[in-house]
Amino acid sequence: GEDVEQSLFLSVREGDSSVINCTYTDSSSTYLYWYKQEPGAGLQLLTYIFSNMDMKQDQRLTVLLNKKDKHLSLRIADTQTGDSAIYFCAESPSGTYKYIFGTGTRLKVLA
Amino acid sequence: GAVVSQHPSRVICKSGTSVKIECRSLDFQATTMFWYRQFPKKSLMLMATSNEGSKATYEQGVEKDKFLINHASLTLSTLTVTSAHPEDSSFYICSATSGSGRVAGELFFGEGSRLTVL
Numbered sequence: 737g738e739d740v741e742q743s744l745f746l747s748v749r750e751g752d753s754s755v756i757n758c759t760y761t762d763s764s765s766t767y768l769y770w771y772k773q774e775p776g777a778g779l780q781l782l783t784y785i786f787s788n789m790d791m792k793q794d795q796r797l798t799v800l801l802n803k804k805d806k807h808l809s810l811r812i813a814d815t816q817t818g819d820s821a822i823y824f825c826a827e828s829p830s831g832t833y834k835y836i837f838g839t840g841t842r843l844k845v846l847a
Numbered sequence: 848g849a850v851v852s853q854h855p856s857r858v859i860c861k862s863g864t865s866v867k868i869e870c871r872s873l874d875f876q877a878t879t880m881f882w883y884r885q886f887p888k889k890s891l892m893l894m895a896t897s898n899e900g901s902k903a904t905y906e907q908g909v910e911k912d913k914f915l916i917n918h919a920s921l922t923l924s925t926l927t928v929t930s931a932h933p934e935d936s937s938f939y940i941c942s943a944t945s946g947s948g949r950v951a952g953e954l955f956f957g958e959g960s961r962l963t964v965l
Binding site (some may be wrong): 740743770776777778779780781824832833835836837838839840 | 851878881889890891896917940942944946951953954956957958959961
């Protein structure tokens, strides 16, 4: 099947780290993505990782990829209230633009 | 990044009427556009893939006569919800690319259009 799964909610305190997890199913996916969606808005690409990488760091964001377990995670260091949003992981089977999105994780940052 | 704009951002219509949503690429030529539907607290569901000058390719379970997609130019795709019913109420998002799909980060999303059918 082509299901990408995420937990629905995550709540953290401002300044703590957030870790959002994702399990995907298609081993042919060339790229895996993390998108951020703020209320009433479209999707903003946060970061992506190529399938032959284990880790990618981009400022406060760290992406970890475990291909064996088909597990992807996004760590946000020093989480801020502005990070409150829904975070979607997505895979692109065989490098196409027919992305398959996860269910989204709603991150709530408490001041 | 490149800009993709949708219009209208919100629309309310009566049951039985048709509604058109536009998706424009403002600073690049979009050879391919995608239309997604997002249900509350759910993921984005790909509805169709639209290539300029050709018929859209619909995903399984999406009624092509219900959701008419036109990609008449390299900067504009339209989604028309025909004979709308309350169950068509949803958040519709388009995305666009000028690329081949083999390079990451070349897909850009619109802001979304919220349709409410009364």
